[in-house]
Amino acid sequence: MRYELYYWPSIQGRGEFVRLALEDAGADYVDVTRLPVRGGKGMPAMMRLLNGDSVACPPFAPPFLKVRAGKQVIGQTANILLFLGPRLGLVPKSEASRLWAHQLQLTIADWLVEVHDTHHPIAGGLYYEEQKREAKRRAADFITRRLPKFLGYFEQVIARNPGRGGWLVGRGMSYVDLSMFQMIAGLRYAFPRAMARLEPKHPHLVALHRRVSARPRIAAYLGSGRRIPFNREGIFRHYPELDV
């Protein structure tokens, strides 16, 4: 295989943004921690790269991508997509377009941290139940102020895109659209009531989600066992008390 993706095996998390790009492009890749330990893969393979002292450029955290040819290890979700985008044909060619796509991806990354912190506002190392009161306060602010701000921003980006195709960058679909699909899917899972109220104001984003999910390779992926279901271990979590 050409690419090895390393990420926690039981959640979509940040790894999913990379998986969607690899899947849509039909890339030759393996999801290392979901392979058998006795074949030299699985979680031990990831922990060796994370904690071993053999790697000159160690990642701070998963996901990271190992490129077979160059023995390169690339970390940080948006950085992996910056690397993969041109190689998978998932971003326009000009430098300005690539910087713009990356800028949007970094804004999605910021948004994702805020989604995570709705259920973990105090510490990632504590359980949700240990910070539930604080989570209610933070989630309320997220839903009333931050979520509309992010949705409105990206809706406007599609509306202003001179490509006029309903995508975020240029005329065709890019990896940023795949990531936006994942945001909408995750937000619908985590905050169904808030999203039902907000979606009618954001028709471009709703249409983008629908068009991405209908792409043949994405549809096949979503129906396969390779797509890990949303759950209460991931970044997007459904706690009804936080969806006000």
Place this chain on the structure above:
Amino acid sequence: MRYELYYWPSIQGRGEFVRLALEDAGADYVDVTRLPVRGGKGMPAMMRLLNGDSVACPPFAPPFLKVRAGKQVIGQTANILLFLGPRLGLVPKSEASRLWAHQLQLTIADWLVEVHDTHHPIAGGLYYEEQKREAKRRAADFITRRLPKFLGYFEQVIARNPGRGGWLVGRGMSYVDLSMFQMIAGLRYAFPRAMARLEPKHPHLVALHRRVSARPRIAAYLGSGRRIPFNREGIFRHYPELDV
């Protein structure tokens, strides 16, 4: 001028990471919001670009950089540095080195969000005093778990760098080192007690901070009125009750 930097005029914030690169390179730039309104600059100039509908690629938030020649507007701190790095001679030439530098910069960006959230764990739109109890809990976790993890990671990156010059990437100083200088300076301001305890275990980072601050252009900048002092409006804030 070649570059126009747009950022809030009264804090170092995220703009400082860009300023340090421009200053160290002796680049031809202006800090737009700190210039007079009657000359067409100042805060109104920034708000026009942020809220106007004339920009095809609108930034979500400051900082952003306007490049005079191409009329390009580039947002997201790490993305601005990705763009400026090669142009200012502040990153090695190979693609692998540039991705590695960017990966480290994105990890610094993640760290910075955690620093910010020590005093604003619930909402950026509320005052510190309205979330002080939650801030104490979050800051305690930051100081005992997250701060040592980030410091330890970057200390190890310098130690493993085959360039062996005491820098984070390659043989010479890069924009990532300038950003690391800013992290150490800010952490010393915000958490002097915690840093006094942790610094002896991180000699490479302490040496990096000292070497960056002694660079002629950086030393001149730090002594000038262009360097905004740390204060309680910025990302790094000193609240003694959070520095346990």
